[in-house]
Amino acid sequence: MEQRVHFITVATLDLDAARRFYVEGLGWTPTLDVPDEIVFFQLAPGVVLGLFDADAFLADIDAGSALAAAPSGFTLSHNVDSPEEVDRVLGQALDAGARIVKSGRQAAFGGYHGIFADPNEVLWEVAHNPGWRVADDGTVVLGPVEE
Structure with missing residues (x-):
């Protein structure tokens, strides 16, 4: 696979x-x-x-009903270009009916992030991570930018 x-x-x-x-x-x-x-x-x-x-x-x-249908134990993440954009997206989600789980703040990974739950409790992380980027070939690169 x-x-x-x-x-x-x-x-x-x-x-x-x-x-x-x-x-x-x-x-x-x-x-x-x-x-x-x-x-x-x-x-x-x-x-x-x-x-x-x-x-x-x-x-x-x-x-049948053997499994719980509600999502749990994961987040979907949306990465943006700045801490200000994190706050803007969290505000947009709140205005759309989301519940803010974690307001925008400095993160342990060195960036800035917050989390919202959609109306069905699907958790979304909105993050600015300066060590995260997508290379020209589409590969996700984690770590500092090499000069």
Whole structure:
């Protein structure tokens, strides 16, 4: 198996609230929207986020009610160019209906970050990390910029 991910699919307890938050609140454009089932957003070349109605998600994976449908134990991260941009995005998310979990502040990794929860408790980290960048070939580079 190659080391890559194409779809990140999150079981979503309230798909309508999620759709309103991402489309109307954050201004995202769906790639595909199937009412009462799933909405997809392209995040990057070859990478899609799917917000899947929790009941449809459980039926799709044949789990019945054996698994909890609510997401936990992970964050999705959105990296920006400055601490000011972190605060701006956190404010935009708050205005769209997010709950601020951690306000913008200095981070242990040396940058600046904050965390919000969308209407279904999906956690998003918004970070400015001067040691994170994407090379021209699309490779993520972690660490100081070499001169």
